[in-house]
Amino acid sequence: MASTSTNVRKRKGFTLEQKIAIIEDTEKKTKTQSKICEEYSIARGSLHTILKDKDKIMSAYTQGLFSQNRKKMRRPETNDVDRALFTWFKDARSKNVPLSGPILVEKAKEFAERLGVTSFTGSTGWLDRFKSRHEIVMKRICGESAAVCQETIEGWKDTQLKKILEEFSPDDIFNADETGLFFKCLPNRTLALKGEQGTGGKIPKERITLKHLNPAQ
CATH class of the missing domain: 1.10.10.60 (Homeodomain-like)
Structure with missing residues (x-):
């Protein structure tokens, strides 16, 4: 039987606003990372990348360097x-x-x-x-x-x-x-x-x- 992770439909990219939501959901610690991956259709590796870049993402969001709908954040x-x-x-x-x-x-x-x-x-x-x-x-x-x-x-x-x-x-x-x-x-x-x-x-x-x-x- 296929694992839950293989049934998750992977997205190609997330907007800045979506990344902020993922970070906030993770920090609340009311959901497991597996549940977050399932809700956002995100691979576990992509989730770890977002969390690793949390400071950069939050800084871009608060300083308004990028549109909230933008997916790539090339500074x-x-x-x-x-x-x-x-x-x-x-x-x-x-x-x-x-x-x-x-x-x-x-x-x-x-x-x-x-x-x-x-x-x-x-x-x-x-x-x-x-x-x-x-x-x-x-x-x-x-x-x-x-x-x-x-x-x-x-x-x-x-x-x-x-x-x-x-x-x-x-x-x-x-x-x-x-x-x-x-x-x-x-x-x-x-x-x-x-x-x-x-x-x-x-x-x-x-x-x-x-x-x-x-x-x-």
Whole structure:
């Protein structure tokens, strides 16, 4: 008859949150290790590895170095830069500041210089790994929107506008249109934590108005 351990379905990997749960269950000592292996579908050797790395796992969890859903915990060589940037990232997003990859790289370089980390380069590969570690994704910002009532416009053109134009010579009538240059407007997409709403706040009102005129004839 096969032993209980051979009937346990082995998992390929565990998230950081699952590893914490396994460690806590083991330390409570209310269950045997065999029972824990059975409940979590984990091989006894994998359980021993998790317990051996307990301090490293707990440190990563409490310091927020990795997403709780991440399975592999390959620590970045520039831990201090990574930690400082992620703290800044969360603060910026809490204020609805739109962020992009180049902004993160420049901010990381700034932290590296402050911390004296001379090996940091801010490469594309580093940025990809940083976003993967913290489950950061690109999202479209949900902002304000407005709609124009075309029916009202057409009604005004057919009634009021015709009466106004009768008072002018054709040479004095122009088609005019205007547009606004919002010189403080930020991008309409942002990097955000997975599961976070892509909020960017209200669009700045500062603008330069440009008007175009063309003869109506």
